[in-house]
Amino acid sequence: MRKLSAAASLAAVALTAGCFSSTGTDAKAGSLAEGNSLKGVTLTVGSKEFTEQLVLCQVTALALRSAGATVKEKCGLQGSNTTRAALTSGSIDMYWEYTGTAWVNYLKQTEPIGDPARQYAAVAEQDLAKNKVKWLAPAPANNTYALAVKTTTMRRLGIADLSGYARLAKSDPSKASTCVASEFAGRSDGWPGLQKAYGFSLPKSDVATLAEGAIYDAVGKGKPCAFGEVATTDGRIKALGLTPVPDDKKFFPVYNPALTVRESVYRDDPAVEKIVKPIAAALTDAVLRELNGEVDIKGEQPSRVAETWLKSKGFIGG
Amino acid sequence: MTVTAVPERTGDETAGRSLAGLLVTPVFLAAVSAALYLYVRGLDLDAIERRSLGRSEITHQFLQHVRLVAVSTALVLAIAVPLGVLLTRPPLDRLSAPFLALANVGQAVPSIGVLVLLAVTVGIGFQKAVVALILVSALPVLRNTMVGLRGVDRSLIEAGRGIGLSRAAVLFRVELPLAVPVILASVRVAVILNVGSATLAAFTNAGGLGDLINTGISLNRTPILLTGSVLTAVLAMAADWLIGIVELVLRPRGL
Numbered sequence: 001m002r003k004l005s006a007a008a009s010l011a012a013v014a015l016t017a018g019c020f021s022s023t024g025t026d027a028k029a030g031s032l033a034e035g036n037s038l039k040g041v042t043l044t045v046g047s048k049e050f051t052e053q054l055v056l057c058q059v060t061a062l063a064l065r066s067a068g069a070t071v072k073e074k075c076g077l078q079g080s081n082t083t084r085a086a087l088t089s090g091s092i093d094m095y096w097e098y099t100g101t102a103w104v105n106y107l108k109q110t111e112p113i114g115d116p117a118r119q120y121a122a123v124a125e126q127d128l129a130k131n132k133v134k135w136l137a138p139a140p141a142n143n144t145y146a147l148a149v150k151t152t153t154m155r156r157l158g159i160a161d162l163s164g165y166a167r168l169a170k171s172d173p174s175k176a177s178t179c180v181a182s183e184f185a186g187r188s189d190g191w192p193g194l195q196k197a198y199g200f201s202l203p204k205s206d207v208a209t210l211a212e213g214a215i216y217d218a219v220g221k222g223k224p225c226a227f228g229e230v231a232t233t234d235g236r237i238k239a240l241g242l243t244p245v246p247d248d249k250k251f252f253p254v255y256n257p258a259l260t261v262r263e264s265v266y267r268d269d270p271a272v273e274k275i276v277k278p279i280a281a282a283l284t285d286a287v288l289r290e291l292n293g294e295v296d297i298k299g300e301q302p303s304r305v306a307e308t309w310l311k312s313k314g315f316i317g318g
Numbered sequence: 319m320t321v322t323a324v325p326e327r328t329g330d331e332t333a334g335r336s337l338a339g340l341l342v343t344p345v346f347l348a349a350v351s352a353a354l355y356l357y358v359r360g361l362d363l364d365a366i367e368r369r370s371l372g373r374s375e376i377t378h379q380f381l382q383h384v385r386l387v388a389v390s391t392a393l394v395l396a397i398a399v400p401l402g403v404l405l406t407r408p409p410l411d412r413l414s415a416p417f418l419a420l421a422n423v424g425q426a427v428p429s430i431g432v433l434v435l436l437a438v439t440v441g442i443g444f445q446k447a448v449v450a451l452i453l454v455s456a457l458p459v460l461r462n463t464m465v466g467l468r469g470v471d472r473s474l475i476e477a478g479r480g481i482g483l484s485r486a487a488v489l490f491r492v493e494l495p496l497a498v499p500v501i502l503a504s505v506r507v508a509v510i511l512n513v514g515s516a517t518l519a520a521f522t523n524a525g526g527l528g529d530l531i532n533t534g535i536s537l538n539r540t541p542i543l544l545t546g547s548v549l550t551a552v553l554a555m556a557a558d559w560l561i562g563i564v565e566l567v568l569r570p571r572g573l
Contacts, residue, residue, distance in 0.1 A: 079536065080538070081536075104537065110364050179523075182520065182532035182536060183533065183537060186366055186533040186536070186537050187537065188365050192369060208442065210521065210522065210523055211521040211522070214437065214442075214521070217438075224443065224523065
């Protein structure tokens with residue numbers, strides 16, 4: 001197994017070596033830079049490939065630059081595991097990760113902890129001890145899973161919550177057809193656990209496996225499925241007139257985003273933590289949905305969206 | 319029928335090689351599958367891995383993959399070979415140059431692009447994935463059918479006509495048998511291309527071994543990823559081996 005993880009790290013280095021890395025837009029000092037200086041420090045910020053990650057990558061890069069750091073960007077690495085391997089192998093210094101993802105993917109647990117604070121504490125403690133990865137303060141935002149459905153369809157079917165959806169799945173499975181992505185289909189905190197928690201089992205013919213990004217459109221059209229797995233902070237939910245079905249049994253765990261930093265970087269440059277803290281505190285569900293929507297719906301560049309938001313909060317000058 | 323005007327090409331060498339290969343391949347593939355089975359059996363699997371690596375789950379995905387490849391390859395043969403024949407007969411043979419150019423361009427289109435494009439415009443599922451696989455792999459077969467038929471010595475065709483065979487008889491008894499090696503070479507390519515491309519069908523609700531590969535990647539579970547990848551490779555080699563046998567049967571003796 002050790003050989004395999006070494007190979008994975010090597011692959012990650014190879015993947016990231018040729019990756020788009022740039023020194024993006026500059027940022028003037030704002031409230032984040034007060035009393036925090038990173039002059040002469042060079043840091044590399046990375047991220048996964050989906051919209052929210054690209055925005056957070058830019059937010060972090062701009063914030064660190066406003067305090068005088070030289071920041072290299074490696075935003076948009078392919079997939080969680082590649083990005084994680086880039087962090088542990090040292091080709092990036094930090095990226096935003098979600099508590100639930102780390103718990104399942106890197107700490108190899110299968111059952112999530114229901115309480116967000118305890119989940120965060122468990123992840124932070126184990127990850128530091130096992131992998132030398134430091135978790136900075138978590139954001140209040142909860143980018144968890146939900147089943148979404150067109151608001152009009154929800155009214156027509158008379159469903160108020162997931163218990164109602166489960167009843168429909170039992171009485172008329174074809175009306176409860178559901179789109180999932182392969183990751184969700186395999187996770188204990190995803191499709192298998194959901195069916196167990198709500199006590200239903202949808203026949204295979206009424207479950208469609210799609211690429212994650214294709215699900216929104218499919219549910220929006222109602223073809224090939226009425227319901228679909230979505231991420232709660234995605235801007236497309238609102239834009240396509242979808243509603244996340246309320247999770248009345250509180251099955252889905254909480255996925256708080258937090259900046260994960262290599263321990264050595266955290267020790268050498270403690271200012272990073274102080275700079276990122278106010279940003280994390282400001283990242284609520286509503287803020288993330290809005291920022292993601294700017295990119296996914298209005299077609300703005302993640303760097304522009306990040307800059308505008310940081311300036312509006314006074315975090316950076318401009 | 320024997321044609322003496324054939325330039326002497328000893329086929330013994332290739333036949334000998336493929337005969338040995340025919341015996342070696344199934345043994346090798348069985349060994350690989352057994353090794354994979356023992357490796358997975360010996361692991362301490364967690365709940366996520368147990369779900370994806372259950373017997374019924376793997377069997378289902380494997381058979382789904384075989385179905386995708388078998389249906390798309392059969393349809394490719396049914397479409398591309400007759401079309402290739404038509405395009406080398408008058409009056410359509412004037413169209414063959416533009417068609418070949420088109421076939422060459424089509425080869426450069428990435429299969430994931432075709433799949434997703436179809437998924438967005440037409441819809442998703444098994445049938446659409448088959449259509450995408452046909453679009454991607456029909457082109458080499460069409461091209462090689464035309465090239466193979468064109469490569470048949472004109473004097474042989476005239477000799478066939480000279481001994482009173484009809485055009486159709488010449489096609490079936492002289493031209494096609496002589497073009498078999500070239501056509502089957504492209505069918506090999508098409509099948510292996512289909513086995514690989516069919517893993518992408520998992521993104522558009524057509525199932526298959528791509529489901530295992532995706533789950534393995536997205537959940538960082540090496541056993542799942544390895545199982546999906548090894549089974550895909552085994553399937554590709556098994557398909558290649560089957561076509562090797564078909565070629566031995568169809569290839570005219572002495573070629």
